[in-house]
Amino acid sequence: MLSRLEPSLGKLLISEPFLMDPNFKRSVILISDFQEEGTVGFVLNHPSVLLLKDLIPEMPKADFPVYVGGPVATDTVHFIHRCYGKINHGQEISKGIYWGGNFEALKVLINDNSIDPDEIKFFIGYSGWAKDQLQSEIKENTWIVSNQYHPDVVFSSNEEEVWREVIINLGSKYAHVSNFPQDPSLN
Numbered sequence: 001m002l003s004r005l006e007p008s009l010g011k012l013l014i015s016e017p018f019l020m021d022p023n024f025k026r027s028v029i030l031i032s033d034f035q036e037e038g039t040v041g042f043v044l045n046h047p048s049v050l051l052l053k054d055l056i057p058e059m060p061k062a063d064f065p066v067y068v069g070g071p072v073a074t075d076t077v078h079f080i081h082r083c084y085g086k087i088n089h090g091q092e093i094s095k096g097i098y099w100g101g102n103f104e105a106l107k108v109l110i111n112d113n114s115i116d117p118d119e120i121k122f123f124i125g126y127s128g129w130a131k132d133q134l135q136s137e138i139k140e141n142t143w144i145v146s147n148q149y150h151p152d153v154v155f156s157s158n159e160e161e162v163w164r165e166v167i168i169n170l171g172s173k174y175a176h177v178s179n180f181p182q183d184p185s186l187n
Contacts, residue, residue, distance in 0.1 A: 011145055048124060069125045082098070086114060149166055
């Protein structure tokens with residue numbers, strides 16, 4: 001069900017097609033924490049140039065891409081996963097999708113090649129909104145809120161198609177938007 005005014009845990013925020021803020025242009029954000037005091041989420045489709053092993057030298061086999069989760073606290077590393085049976089820890093934010101967990105156990109699993117890239121996603125920084133800020137931005141039509149997505153889209157490594165696929169899944173009202181050029185002035 002699509003909601004413009006009620007973001008909550010596990011929903012996706014999709015940026016409106018003409019949002020030009022470089023932090024959020026054509027962004028799909030997974031909401032990982034939604035409370036009265038504020039909201040936290042991770043941009044799913046903005047890759048950085050880094051691999052996890054670049055950030056954590058004691059993980060030399062960590063060839064996992066790192067995404068820019070947002071402009072807040074870019075000196076922190078976060079992860080979401082769908083391998084609770086291996087990590088045995090994390091906060092469930094959507095059915096079968098977890099935020100965080102035991103990082104020491106995760107390091108061992110990665111160094112043993114026991115985690116597949118389609119089971120986990122790493123982020124530097126996060127997206128955050130103060131109390132009532134996100135609701136205000138949604139009312140201003142900056143964001144579309146949706147819980148209609150397949151979990152595979154969250155872990156997709158095809159960053160360019162994530163926004164497009166999520167827009168198409170919103171239904172016929174939005175499907176045509178998926179074909180808009182990134183820079184309409186070039187049209």
